[in-house]
Amino acid sequence: MKKISESTIRRLSKYYRSLEQLVEKRTDTVSSDQLAEMDGITSAQVRKDLSFFGTFGKRGLGYNTKALKKQIGEILGLVKEWRVGIIGAGNIGRALVNFGEFKKQGFKVTLIMDSDPAKVGERIQDLTVESTDRLTTLVKSHKIEIAIVAVPTHAAQRVADDLVKAGVRAILNFAPISLKVPPNVQVKYENPAIEIESLSYFLKNS
Amino acid sequence: MKKISESTIRRLSKYYRSLEQLVEKRTDTVSSDQLAEMDGITSAQVRKDLSFFGTFGKRGLGYNTKALKKQIGEILGLVKEWRVGIIGAGNIGRALVNFGEFKKQGFKVTLIMDSDPAKVGERIQDLTVESTDRLTTLVKSHKIEIAIVAVPTHAAQRVADDLVKAGVRAILNFAPISLKVPPNVQVKYENPAIEIESLSYFLKNS
Structure with missing residues (x-):
């Protein structure tokens, strides 16, 4: 398959969510205009994205919601269960163990770890917090x-190094620091502070 | 000032964080190569971004970390305290009340609200959870x-409508849905599920 850009993948994730809502509401078909409206994207872009994957709506009928959802889910790799481990049992780590969107999309959190002895052994949902001393072993098993x-900024790179050693090839990083990893490992960043700063920039300059 | 693109603002936020680390470590100067390395950006891009704002490093010396941090902070609007309200006292809302990066950057959470009577009145740090029945009044006061x-997906658009009525012009949305707001209101999205899906895409296709 041709290489798909980051921004296209992000739009596919958005379409996927809208289609999910439509399927839940038992709406059978959707036009590119409607999808565009739901996701705040131009309908030309929607048609371009979907035709790229060989999906074409029927003139006057639009796309079949279930079929399109299934197809996009396959592209995004949502057809299997992914095993997810969370390092750091602070507020964010805890919130993510319970994150409904992960469960729904097949991302199963099976491990949560922390370096703080006071947290190790604690129950969070049906998981027990494990010690990061055993990171490599447990991530593998x-x-x-x-x-x-x-985890806090100062610990993030060390944790990432250990994860890479344990064979992990995909990391979602909430620590506000760029991680150095080998080229075969993919890191995505999630930092609410970066998003909120584009809002303060907007308020300041408008 | 010329209009700055979203992606430039995002890179400025990254530089700002790296400069903060350097200032904490009492490092006085930094080269564009070092900043590039810290943030995983090409050094040509770093120089281009910074020259756009009239900042030029000294050949052989680089940039003064404190001065550059201050200047970028001003561009991002981080020189004043911003008053932040959180709607929804679930896991994510709670995590954000305590989010160190917000405090450090001058984003002060002064209000947290929920529609669940069981949560209203509860203490989270030095805040008391207020009822969303009083949203407009309290957001204004x-x-x-x-x-x-x-808040959950089904409630997000209604909350956004109320916020807009109360005069809010900047929204950071964690609900997995596109919000419809007037053109003078800015919405940013934060959804760990979207980021994790680009990781599953990566794992599936590599």
Whole structure:
């Protein structure tokens, strides 16, 4: 398959969510205009994205919601269950164990770890917080495919190094620092502070 | 000032964080190569971004970390305290009340609200959870400038409508849905599920 850009993947994730809502509401078909309106994207862009994947709406009928949802889900890799480990049992780590959107999309959190002895052994939902002293061993034995780094800034790079050693190739990082990883490892960043700063920029300059 | 693109603002936020780390470590100067390395950006891009703002490093010396941090902070609007309200006292809302990066950057959470009577009245740090029945009144009296929407999907658009009525012009939305707002209101989205899906895409296709 041709290489798909980051921004296209992000739009596919948005379409996927809108289609999910439509399927839940038992809406059978959707036009590119409607999808565009739901996601705040131009309808030309929607048609371009979908035709790229060989999907074409029927003139006057639009797309079949279930079929399109299934197809986009396959592209995004949502057809299997992914094993997720969370490093850091602070507020963010805890919130993510319970994050409904992960469960719904097949991202199963099977491990949560912390370096703080006071937190180790604590129950969060049906998981027990494990010690990061055993990170490599447990990440391997749990067959973690995607790791979430939710530790303080100063510890993030060390944790990332350990994850890479344990064979993890995909990291979602909440620590406000750029992680250095080998080229075969993918890191995505999630930092509410970066988003809020584009809002303060907007308020200041408008 | 010329209009700055979203992606430039995002890079400025990254530089700002790296400069903050350097200032904390009492490092006085930094080269564009070092900043590039810290943020995983090309050094040509760093120089281009900074020259756009009239900042030029000294050949062989680089940039003064403190001065550059101050200048970027001013561009991002980080020189004043912003009043932030959080709607939704679930896991994410709670995590954000305590989010260190917000405090450090001058985003002060002064209000948290929920529609669940069981949560109203509860203490979270030094705040008391207020009822969303009083949203418009309290958002106004607290002079909230930036609102964070951390409610379930089905409630998000109604909350956004109320926030707009109360005069809020900047919203950070954690609900997995596109919000419809007037053109003078800015919405930013934060959804860990979207980021994790680009990781599953990566794992599936590599």
